[in-house]
Amino acid sequence: xxxxxxxxxxxxxxxxxxxxxxxxxxxxxxxxxxxxxxxxxxxxxxxxxxxxxxxxxxxxxxxxxxxxxxxxxxxxxxxxxxxxxxxxxxxxxxxxxxxxxxxxxxxxxxxxxxxxxxxxxxxxxxxxxxxxxxxxxxxxxxxxxxxxxxxxxxxxxxxxxxxxxxxxxxxxxxxxxxxxxxxxxxxxxxxxxxxxxxxxxxxxxxxxxxxxxxxxxxxxxxxxxxxxxxxxxxxxxxxxxxxxxxxxxxxxxxxxxxxxxxxxxxxxxxxxxxxxxxxxxxxxxxxxxxxxxxxxxxxxxxxxxxxxxxxxxxxxxxxxxxxxxxxxxxxxxxxxxxxxxxxxxxxxxxxxxxxxxxxxxxxxxxxxxxxxxxxxxxxxxxxxxxxxxxxxxxxxxxxxxxxxxxxxxxxxxxxxxxxxxxxxxxxxxxxxxxxxxxxxxxxxxxxxxxxxxxxxxxxxxxxxxxxxxxxxxxxxxxxxxxxxxxxxxxxxxxxxxxxxxxxxxxxxxxxxxxxxxxxx
Amino acid sequence: xxxxxxxxxxxxxxxxxxxxxxxxxxxxxxxxxxxxxxxxxxxxxxxxxxxxxxxxxxxxxxxxxxxxxxxxxxxxxxxxxxxxxxxxxxxxxxxxxxxxxxxxxxxxxxxxxxxxxxxxxxxxxxxxxxxxxxxxxxxxxxxxxxxxxxxxxxxxxxxxxxxxxxxxxxxxxxxxxxxxxxxxxxxxxxxxxxxxxxxxxxxxxxxxxxxxxxxxxxxxxxxxxxxxxxxxxxxxxxxxxxxxxxxxxxxxxxxxxxxxxxxxxxxxxxxxxxxxxxxxxxxxxxxxxxxxxxxxxxxxxxxxxxxxxxxxxxxxxxxxxxxxxxxxxxxxxxxxxxxxxxxxxxxxxxxxxxxxxxxxxxxxxxxxxxxxxxxxxx
Numbered sequence: 001x002x003x004x005x006x007x008x009x010x011x012x013x014x015x016x017x018x019x020x021x022x023x024x025x026x027x028x029x030x031x032x033x034x035x036x037x038x039x040x041x042x043x044x045x046x047x048x049x050x051x052x053x054x055x056x057x058x059x060x061x062x063x064x065x066x067x068x069x070x071x072x073x074x075x076x077x078x079x080x081x082x083x084x085x086x087x088x089x090x091x092x093x094x095x096x097x098x099x100x101x102x103x104x105x106x107x108x109x110x111x112x113x114x115x116x117x118x119x120x121x122x123x124x125x126x127x128x129x130x131x132x133x134x135x136x137x138x139x140x141x142x143x144x145x146x147x148x149x150x151x152x153x154x155x156x157x158x159x160x161x162x163x164x165x166x167x168x169x170x171x172x173x174x175x176x177x178x179x180x181x182x183x184x185x186x187x188x189x190x191x192x193x194x195x196x197x198x199x200x201x202x203x204x205x206x207x208x209x210x211x212x213x214x215x216x217x218x219x220x221x222x223x224x225x226x227x228x229x230x231x232x233x234x235x236x237x238x239x240x241x242x243x244x245x246x247x248x249x250x251x252x253x254x255x256x257x258x259x260x261x262x263x264x265x266x267x268x269x270x271x272x273x274x275x276x277x278x279x280x281x282x283x284x285x286x287x288x289x290x291x292x293x294x295x296x297x298x299x300x301x302x303x304x305x306x307x308x309x310x311x312x313x314x315x316x317x318x319x320x321x322x323x324x325x326x327x328x329x330x331x332x333x334x335x336x337x338x339x340x341x342x343x344x345x346x347x348x349x350x351x352x353x354x355x356x357x358x359x360x361x362x363x364x365x366x367x368x369x370x371x372x373x374x375x376x377x378x379x380x381x382x383x384x385x386x387x388x389x390x391x392x393x394x395x396x397x398x399x400x401x402x403x404x405x406x407x408x409x410x411x412x413x414x415x416x417x418x419x420x421x422x423x424x425x426x427x428x429x430x431x432x433x434x435x436x437x438x439x440x441x442x443x444x445x446x447x448x449x450x451x452x453x454x455x456x457x458x459x460x461x462x463x464x465x466x467x468x469x470x471x472x473x474x475x476x477x478x479x480x481x482x483x484x485x486x487x488x489x490x491x492x493x494x495x496x497x498x499x500x501x502x503x504x505x506x507x508x509x510x511x512x513x514x515x516x517x518x519x520x
Numbered sequence: 521x522x523x524x525x526x527x528x529x530x531x532x533x534x535x536x537x538x539x540x541x542x543x544x545x546x547x548x549x550x551x552x553x554x555x556x557x558x559x560x561x562x563x564x565x566x567x568x569x570x571x572x573x574x575x576x577x578x579x580x581x582x583x584x585x586x587x588x589x590x591x592x593x594x595x596x597x598x599x600x601x602x603x604x605x606x607x608x609x610x611x612x613x614x615x616x617x618x619x620x621x622x623x624x625x626x627x628x629x630x631x632x633x634x635x636x637x638x639x640x641x642x643x644x645x646x647x648x649x650x651x652x653x654x655x656x657x658x659x660x661x662x663x664x665x666x667x668x669x670x671x672x673x674x675x676x677x678x679x680x681x682x683x684x685x686x687x688x689x690x691x692x693x694x695x696x697x698x699x700x701x702x703x704x705x706x707x708x709x710x711x712x713x714x715x716x717x718x719x720x721x722x723x724x725x726x727x728x729x730x731x732x733x734x735x736x737x738x739x740x741x742x743x744x745x746x747x748x749x750x751x752x753x754x755x756x757x758x759x760x761x762x763x764x765x766x767x768x769x770x771x772x773x774x775x776x777x778x779x780x781x782x783x784x785x786x787x788x789x790x791x792x793x794x795x796x797x798x799x800x801x802x803x804x805x806x807x808x809x810x811x812x813x814x815x816x817x818x819x820x821x822x823x824x825x826x827x828x829x830x831x832x833x834x835x836x837x838x839x840x841x842x843x844x845x846x847x848x849x850x851x852x853x854x855x856x857x858x859x860x861x862x863x864x865x866x867x868x869x870x871x872x873x874x875x876x877x878x879x880x881x882x883x884x885x886x887x888x889x890x891x892x893x894x895x896x897x898x
Binding site (some may be wrong): 323324343344345346348354356361362363364365366367368372376377379380385388389390392415416418419 | 534741742743744745746749750753754756757758759760761762
């Protein structure tokens with residue numbers, strides 16, 4: 001152990017401390033960013049041998065707080081106490097030396113290298129000759145100890161998202177971390193993988209580690225944590241024992257008012273087919289086939305949810321549907337018409353709305369004004385274009401109407417779109433895409449990064465359109481969202497839809513197995 | 521967010537127009553200071569040098585027309601490049617496009633049977649077309665096979681330069697030029713008219729200013745300009761909106777190449793009245809145009825003052841040669857330094873500096889428009 005992580009040896013506490021003495025205290029932490037107080041006198045106490053959840057909406061200040069703990073930002077006020085002694089953490093290197101480890105939200109590994117090679121990166125004290133051999137043994141030992149089944153010789157590129165995350169955890173443990181921070185760790189995991197992760201966290205707790213689990217999902221807090229600290233708009237609104245709370249109470253603390261769970265989705269007989277894919281094949285960005293014979297149908301008046309672990313062809317599938325990618329084989333029909341080979345403009349003008357997965361990169365042009373972004377789809381038609389010229393007045397009038405209709409919070413129609421917040425950008429995109437006669441909506445991660453209220457609003461808009469007779473293709477990695485909104489659910493795995501179920505027969509367990517390629 | 525003494529540095533994604541001007545001026549001051557080092561190394565006091573340059577250029581009414589005549593090609597080239605850069609078509613080949621324009625003008629002037637009244641318009645048209653074609657080739661290569669235009673446009677400069685060299689040494693060598701590598705002089709009907717007593721060929725100057733105005737209207741008031749801006753700001757979103765990159769890239773390439781071609785017509789028909797070796801036709805206006813476009817910060821009208829400034833730099837080359845016995849090519853050092861400082865100042869442009877000796881509450885971001893010619897978004 002010594003040659004791997006001297007810091008851990010120096011700092012290792014004797015036996016796990018008894019319940020009450022806090023291992024780590026962040027006291028009255030203040031952090032101000034231009035225009036926003038991200039952390040306002042936040043106090044967090046973490047004991048050794050506990051999983052402490054940090055719950056809050058996007059923008060509540062969770063990530064800021066742990067970034068301060070990990071030495072990424074200096075705090076503007078307050079202090080950090082480790083085992084009762086004040087410490088200064090000017091950089092992640094110092095944090096690591098103090099036994100604080102961060103498991104990033106998205107694994108940051110060298111894909112072509114093996115697990116052991118990745119773990120070796122930045123690890124001090126490896127022997128000069130055959131360093132990996134010693135390390136591999138150590139990895140197996142630790143993996144056994146914590147139930148992290150990982151083969152040190154496997155190549156990272158061959159691992160699933162859950163396995164890659166375990167590699168990140170191993171890396172942190174090997175550097176001697178006694179305090180682990182996990183930032184939204186389940187966002188890319190199947191339900192089964194998430195459960196396995198929680199088992200690992202419990203093992204860590206038994207070994208006397210302290211785990212800080214950042215999340216905005218209530219079920220995770222209830223399932224995995226011992227105590228929970230709820231943040232709202234940069235302030236702590238409460239620290240509670242998980243055993244003594246229930247979901248509704250946590251939701252109220254997190255959002256600040258009573259929350260309506262679920263969206264009223266009334267059953268509705270589906271209409272005619274609006275989108276149909278038949279044995280569609282298409283290349284991915286690298287040229288190898290990303291779609292290998294996809295077939296499914298979306299009917300009017302229904303939400304078809306497409307679930308799956310990221311990277312199994314959902315993105316390519318959507319791009320083929322909206323005309324951004326060409327299939328090499330198979331047929332795509334929209335409203336009964338073959339659209340293979342038509343461009344995105346023709347397909348959109350035929351009545352297809354597309355809410356793209358990446359707002360910033362594809363959905364808007366940040367440097368152009370809000371008004372210009374709102375006419376992105378129809379600027380070439382009257383009244384916005386008159387001959388070769390643009391009619392700025394018509395554009396402005398249209399923009400003002402949509403800004404009011406969709407409650408886009410913008411200082412005006414002519415400010416650059418990039419100054420808008422995520423929720424406002426998403427409203428901008430919805431306003432633009434859903435304007436006019438839309439009979440098919442293709443929505444990809446429509447609520448990612450939005451706060452609870454904004455996400456709820458987006459879901460309501462989608463369901464309203466469904467009730468009005470539009471077909472909705474909803475792609476999401478968030479199973480709960482899929483289960484809440486969809487009438488039928490399809491699961492993609494390795495470029496195929498491996499199964500389709502009506503929502504009444506779907507449960508997370510079965511979908512999770514399909515997402516991993518089992519049982520379909 | 522960082523702090524230097526009492527100054528607080530805040531990131532600002534939406535800098536105001538006046539801040540862009542401030543940063544540009546600061547970059548110019550930085551470039552002049554650095555160029556002072558060059559003077560000093562040459563054994564000339566920088567202060568003396570700048571005084572001599574000022575007196576020899578913009579403080580001297582007789583030198584002003586010289587400044588203007590150097591501004592003409594810079595304005596045409598610079599405005600064209602503003603359009604190209606807004607579409608993210610990184611045209612480094614204006615020098616070659618300018619030379620093509622000069623070749624086209626020479627061909628029309630010497631070998632066409634047109635009546636004298638039509639000669640000048642025909643030369644301008646031919647110059648625009650050949651310059652545009654010279655830029656169309658790299659645009660085509662990029663759209664068809666993804667060949668990067670920085671390489672292709674740059675390399676085509678050499679093709680153009682050696683082409684001109686070959687013409688003036690070979691087939692077009694003037695019989696009346698006693699062995700010099702010139703073509704014959706153009707007939708007088710093919711000379712561009714000048715303002716009396718100067719070398720300011722005003723038709724080209726008018727075209728330059730007109731082109732800057734046209735470019736501004738094009739970018740901000742037309743469908744095509746909207747598409748060009750969208751393509752340049754976010755190609756991925758442009759694809760999503762169904763914009764064909766072939767159209768925007770080609771339009772930007774043709775316009776910038778054509779404008780450079782017009783500049784070439786101006787140099788051949790307005791100054792030299794013949795075609796001669798490429799280094800004498802152009803003095804590097806095609807490269808300096810890049811500095812003009814960068815200094816204009818994406819605004820075609822901004823090319824007017826920035827071309828004037830570079831005109832002063834070029835004229836100062838003559839002054840330095842005569843009064844300080846320094847080589848004319850010191851101007852290249854100047855231009856290079858200006859570009860270096862302008863590009864280097866981009867992070868500063870996206871920073872707001874606040875005087876905050878003690879902790880204070882931050883203010884909301886100001887409004888206004890700003891454009892940064894940063895690299896392609898990844």
